[in-house]
Amino acid sequence: MADQADIRICFVGDSFVNGTGDPECLGWTGRICAAASHNNYNVTYYNLGIRRETSADIRDRWQQEVERRLPASCDRRVVFSFGVNDTTIENGKPRVDPSDSIKNARQILTEARRSLPVLMVGPPPIADAEQNQRIIDLSGQLGALCQGLEVPFLEIAGPLRNSEVWISEAIVNDGAHPRAAGYAELAELVQSWSAWRGWFPDRG
Template identity: 60%
Template structure:
């Protein structure tokens, strides 16, 4: 019996430095790792990393559609994974770069368009070494979950699992206080690639 790959799937990962894989000496990050794993399991995946360092959800909202639609043409099986929010919660000039309410509005605006065009998944931002910012990101992640639930978009809140991960938190601490190295991104990838949302998503016809 001849084995046959599934039809080609093109996936855009849209977000900031964690999507970009900043700090990973293998230049894969978590997004590259889950695509590599899926490819080894027989999925013919074309992987586009659209992570931009320091980008907020307001900046992402302005660029995502043009960048994604350029890569995911109508004739292909195109899909999108969004993961952002960490930069929104960063304090600059005495306040967060983006207010919580504006972050929620940005996510809702993005998903309201995206979900009608492509299969979409959303992954929360991960924890860093800063406890106060972690609290803000935890709050944001919970609000993002509500938006995704309302819009019927699968959402993975990875924050609680990674904050308990010694691998993730140790590498973040030893590197730059925000990003891990290869083992940390592998821990992130292990969670995503075993997530029901990702597994079910790859079964779509």
């Protein structure tokens, strides 16, 4: 295994990976990597979140972008998170059909896990009850897919839908993205996740 002094992680996904809406410009990815750094891990992280991107967009770009940032000489890892934009209604239908979302995710994860340690964080809720049901349904399907592929999956739609902080910040912001406190709650969920803790065990 490569030297843990040089851990490089790509976070690939949408605006929630990007941290859109966070005035501190950290989102959840910056916060969990800062915590790892404070725990004496030397982490280089690349935020590859792009606003409005669907699973189809991510399927088409992720491999080239990740390969350019994660040379074989380092301890390289990738975290995916997407799905909310797939469930957005445009022209009377979801931007991506749920069956196609799963096909895209299967292709992405199957290719990624051939050479990289992979984690997947599920899609978060927004301030719209109808879309949240679609998000939760897709999250369940993504979780089942990940279980079959032996890719650790963190379901966050349920916990964050019940979070007063996440939803209230989304409402007063743009209806979808929280601000700093909401992203801090999501970061805590990831940091408490056994799969993430396995990557960064406490060094005391």
